[in-house]
Amino acid sequence: MPRLTDARKELRRAQITEAAVRCFSRNGLERTSIADITAESGLSTGSIYAHYRNKADLVQASAHAVLAKRAEALGAYARSDTPPDPDELLARLIAGIDPVEARVGVQTWGEATNNPAIHDIVVATIDGMRAMVHDSVTAWLVKVEHVEPAEAAERADPIAHRVQSLYLAHLLYTALQSPAEETAS
Amino acid sequence: MPRLTDARKELRRAQITEAAVRCFSRNGLERTSIADITAESGLSTGSIYAHYRNKADLVQASAHAVLAKRAEALGAYARSDTPPDPDELLARLIAGIDPVEARVGVQTWGEATNNPAIHDIVVATIDGMRAMVHDSVTAWLVKVEHVEPAEAAERADPIAHRVQSLYLAHLLYTALQSPAEETAS
DNA sequence: CTGCAAAAAGAATCGCGGTTCTGCTTGTGG
DNA sequence: CCACAAGCAGAACCGCGATTCTTTTTGCAG
Numbered sequence: 001m002p003r004l005t006d007a008r009k010e011l012r013r014a015q016i017t018e019a020a021v022r023c024f025s026r027n028g029l030e031r032t033s034i035a036d037i038t039a040e041s042g043l044s045t046g047s048i049y050a051h052y053r054n055k056a057d058l059v060q061a062s063a064h065a066v067l068a069k070r071a072e073a074l075g076a077y078a079r080s081d082t083p084p085d086p087d088e089l090l091a092r093l094i095a096g097i098d099p100v101e102a103r104v105g106v107q108t109w110g111e112a113t114n115n116p117a118i119h120d121i122v123v124a125t126i127d128g129m130r131a132m133v134h135d136s137v138t139a140w141l142v143k144v145e146h147v148e149p150a151e152a153a154e155r156a157d158p159i160a161h162r163v164q165s166l167y168l169a170h171l172l173y174t175a176l177q178s179p180a181e182e183t184a185s
Numbered sequence: 186m187p188r189l190t191d192a193r194k195e196l197r198r199a200q201i202t203e204a205a206v207r208c209f210s211r212n213g214l215e216r217t218s219i220a221d222i223t224a225e226s227g228l229s230t231g232s233i234y235a236h237y238r239n240k241a242d243l244v245q246a247s248a249h250a251v252l253a254k255r256a257e258a259l260g261a262y263a264r265s266d267t268p269p270d271p272d273e274l275l276a277r278l279i280a281g282i283d284p285v286e287a288r289v290g291v292q293t294w295g296e297a298t299n300n301p302a303i304h305d306i307v308v309a310t311i312d313g314m315r316a317m318v319h320d321s322v323t324a325w326l327v328k329v330e331h332v333e334p335a336e337a338a339e340r341a342d343p344i345a346h347r348v349q350s351l352y353l354a355h356l357l358y359t360a361l362q363s364p365a366e367e368t369a370s
Numbered sequence: 371c372t373g374c375a376a377a378a379a380g381a382a383t384c385g386c387g388g389t390t391c392t393g394c395t396t397g398t399g400g
Numbered sequence: 401c402c403a404c405a406a407g408c409a410g411a412a413c414c415g416c417g418a419t420t421c422t423t424t425t426t427g428c429a430g
Binding site: 008033035046054055 | 386
């Protein structure tokens with residue numbers, strides 16, 4: 001089968017989504033044309049369509065990449081031996097925010113309000129994140145505060161909700177700062 | 186000057202933005218065509234362009250309308266004689282959320298990340314809202330908790346921030362529920 | 371009432387941007 | 401090394417949607 005080896009193919013796909021994310025960050029999901037991504041990635045129209053069925057597909061892949069990356073970083077805390085307390089957890093989450101991704105993230109929220117595919121990705125990511133925050137808080141209650149596991153899971157609920165909400169709001173604040181740097185010619 | 190009386194003109198403009206908001210809510214800012222708004226409002230292309238320079242202008246006006254309405258409702262609490270405590274304030278804010286407006290609101294966040302005009306509107310609204318929440322919380326500290334005014338303003342800071350963040354997060358959650366009802370044929 | 375400029379309707383225009391198509395080029399498995 | 405399918409480049413196509421133009425209607429001042 002004389003086609004690209006799987007690894008190389010993944011690389012190309014990543015190259016494209018990364019360029020796409022940069023474009024989306026400055027121009028928005030809808031206002032970036034395929035031509036923009038072509039220019040940013042150094043590839044050509046045909047090449048992009050060889051890797052993604054259409055623009056919607058590419059947007060979806062990019063959104064997934066951004067959100068997954070963000071959620072994954074969080075997972076580490078939940079599994080830590082010495083879980084951070086809620087304030088510390090929030091501080092770390094906030095410290096890990098990247099402005100470019102924040103902008104695209106917020107854009108996906110808007111898109112999720114009427115694009116079913118994106119909606120599912122966003123909801124799944126947020127739910128997953130909540131679960132991980134919950135785990136992290138529960139672990140903290142048990143390991144550091146020495147609360148009974150059964151009670152801890154319950155008490156973690158409102159705390160996790162607060163941490164998640166404050167984090168999301170901060171993501172929004174971040175996205176609204178930094179006035180979308182221009183394209184470097 | 187034989188043209189529409191000011192009151193009537195305002196009415197038309199409102200009729201248009203209201204139709205636009207409904208369209209935006211279901212189809213998104215960019216995916217809504219002028220034709221959609223034409224259909225929803227019962228007016229015609231020419232009529233819309235008689236009231237708004239272009240689509241960007243209309244989007245801006247609609248965004249402003251939605252956000253202003255939301256912020257204004259909040260003002261009442263800040264001026265109340267018996268200010269609600271923070272939890273109660275948050276509960277009332279959340280209770281006042283309208284799903285249609287929530288969707289458009291979240292869409293404006295995404296838009297604000299790369300549309301300067303919308304960005305300014307959103308930031309101004311959020312800042313204004315924060316100020317009002319702050320006032321409301323300060324009033325509560327002073328009038329109900331009997332804290333010294335000077336100290337109250339300071340202590341209100343983090344509380345206001347939390348209330349605002351939890352509110353914004355809830356707006357997002359609301360926008361992500363309710364799967365964007367279809368157009369009634 | 372009357373006239374007239376503005377407003378409304380709806381057709382026509384025009385460009386942009388997603389997708390497709392046509393050949394070259396290149397990587398891969400044998 | 402070879403051969404050939406897949407990749408890739410870039411031109412061409414095509415439709416949709418914002419804006420504009422033309423014509424008809426309408427509200428307001430006198």
